[in-house]
Amino acid sequence: MRNLKANLLELVRRTSAELPDDVVTVITSAATQEQEGSNAQYAMNIITSNIDMAKLKSAPLCQDTGSILFFVKAPKGFDQLAFEKVAREAVAEATARGYLRQNSVDSLTGKNTGNNLGPGSPAIHFHQHRGTRADVRLILKGGGCENVGAQYSLPDVRLNANRDLDGVRKAILDAVIQAQGKGCGPGILGVCIGGDRATGYLHSKEQLLRMMDDVNPEPSLSALEKDIVISANKLGIGPMGFGGATTLLGCKIGALNRLPASYFVSISYMCWAYRRQGFILNDSGKIVEWLY
Amino acid sequence: MIQLIEPYAEDKIRALKMGDMVHLSGLVYTGRDAVHKFLHEGGKPPVDLQNQIIYHCGPVVIKEKGKWVVKAAGPTTSAREEPYQGHIIEKFTIRAVIGKGGMGPRTLEACKKVGCVYLHAIGGAAQVLAECVTDVLGVSLEEFGSPEAIWAFRVKNFPAVVTMDAHGNSLHAAVLEQSKEQLKQLV
The missing domain is CATH 3.30.360 (Dihydrodipicolinate Reductase; domain 2)
Structure with a gap:
């Protein structure tokens, strides 16, 4: 000790x-995707200056x-x-x-x-x-991003989400819609399929320990991670919810065993200040x- | 870029439109959860809020050599103040509310009635925004804890986007509607 x-x-x-290098890389790349003169580009420019300034000043x-x-x-x-x-x-x-x-x-x-x-x-x-x-x-x-985290219990009638990966996808995209800009997007999602209410959320946070560019060893989850990012970015919510190209920077999904009676999807939203x-x-x- | 400079006259505020990018210069008062609840329940504000700006912000302020220094000062989520904000805007004639994430219909209605706008600051950009604070003029209601107190800041070229104007337009409502439509194509 x-x-x-x-x-x-x-x-x-x-x-x-x-911010760690792997996070800065995806933010910098996202900043170039927004339309010239848009509110979204304005937001991304301030975000990138803020990253540089905090490091320089050694301040939060x-x-x-x-x-x-x-x-x-x-x-x-x-x-x-x-x-x-x-x-x-x-x-x-x-x-x-x-x-x-x-x-x-x-x-x-x-x-x-x-x-x-x-x-x-x-x-x-x-x-x-x-x-x-x-x-x-x-x-x-x-706290802003923690507040927009969500836990779904499938099946979910409102979402027409069943106990399968398509149901999981519907739950995750609903969480993105509900969050809009309130979690300081563009965000990164940590998701856990299964577990109980407590272990599910914990495992969703552990997903946030993964590198941005890693590949999920489970092919079905890897495919879902990619699909979620592409689909979420089609929603047009954009940085800060101003409208724009980048709503999510990444999505990391893990799975725990569950009880036969339960099927939770636990989603932790991480802000761009990852x-x-x-x-x-x-x-x-x-x-x-x-x-x- | 629109320069919004104190004093915050009603006509200047009403001239702002949804989507305008502004640089704000002048006085702002921070106020978040505890302050809003306090004012809503009839608490007497320790500062004159008439024609002023409320900033949803819980800053990091440290005393160095007897002087307040702002270490970080970005916006906090505004939605939590929705139950109180409309009433407070009307009661004290607030001219702008700065925050992040946007607010709901009651606030939008009060903005229209009083001549007030919602200025969306960039969430998480604590350093860029702290640099815009040129002076700490004072602090009150410190008993709520440092992040929850009312800090009086003088700011210069504070960047924000008008996401709710005084004419009933809300970018948040528009983006929500649009994104819900998009979702229908995706699921």
């Missing part, structure tokens, strides 16, 4: 201020620095309690330094804790794995690789 606090503080700073890309979601894969013997303690210290310090906004509110009293600490914040998901290194990833997910970063720590606690 040596240097862990400094490493986590740097992870939070980077995640909040710098978006003022809603979001839910703080850690995903940790750690070797046997890794001290999770010590990690959690240090992570909490790093989050409080990052808040004091302005890398994170004071963003954690007591749901009963309405009082802001002022340091981003409280029940559920930060959220840390631990998994054990073989090997000697720890894989630590962070997603900062803003803040995720991570690193690999070796057994002496040194960062040996940045992951995005």
Whole structure:
């Protein structure tokens, strides 16, 4: 755990201020697709300047620095309690330094804790794995996009969506229609088919850890991911919902087993300010690789 | 590009049309969920809102060497204020509301009645927009928490798009309608 606090503080700073290269690449390419002089192009130009400026100033890309979601894969013997303690210290310090906004509110009293600490914040998901290194990833997910996430229980009469991939497609496209510009599009979807209501949403968020240009190893899901992006972009909702060519930048779909009685489609919408970063720590606690 | 400069006279606001791209310069007051609920329930505003602009924004503001410094100041989702906004626009003669994601029919109706527009800022563009804040003039209702307080900002060349004008036009309603039509071709 040596240097862990400094490493986590740097992870939070980077995640909040710098979009990963794979995300910047798709945004930059999308910016060229909008019509000259359109509201959509205006929005994309401001978005790309903002990405550059946040990195240069080392300041939060978006003022809603979001839910703080850690995903940790750690070797046997890794001290999770010590990690959690240090992570909490790093989050409080990052808040004091302005890398994170004071963003954690007591749901009963309405009082802001002022340091981003409280029940559920930060959220840390631990998994054990073989090997000697720890894989630590962070997603900062803003409230605007979290609010337009949706969970469907199929069959759905309103959508004429059955318990098959065509039904899943109808549910996902409905979520895009419902979100319009409110989730700060162009967005990226993480989707889970199956699971229960809790694991479904969690797995949909884990999809957001995937690289933008990866290929789903399951051919039917890979085809659906591509189809969703193409179809959503035909809807014409566009950046910020101004109308335009790019409504979605990507879609990542995973599947969990379900109960015979349940068929959930859980959709997490990520805004264009797709803040995720991570690193690999070796057994002496040194960062040996940045992951995005 | 249309320059919208304080004072925000009614005729200037009524001259704006849906789809206009503007650069705003002048005073804006931030106000989001807690402030809207407070004003809607009859709370007395600590600042004079008459002919002013409300910005749906929960900024990151830090005190450095005794001075407020805005670290991030992008818009938050406006739809949450729909139950309150129309009433507040009418009660205080608000001239513009800045936010993101657009608002509903009650707000649109109040915009028409009072002479007010909805200015859509670019969601997530906290740094570009923070650069447009040239001065922090003060803060009130800080007891709601820093992001929920009323911050008085002076802005210069703040970029936004008029997505709801004072003539009953809403880009949000138009895009929603269009996208629903498109969806019918796709499923």
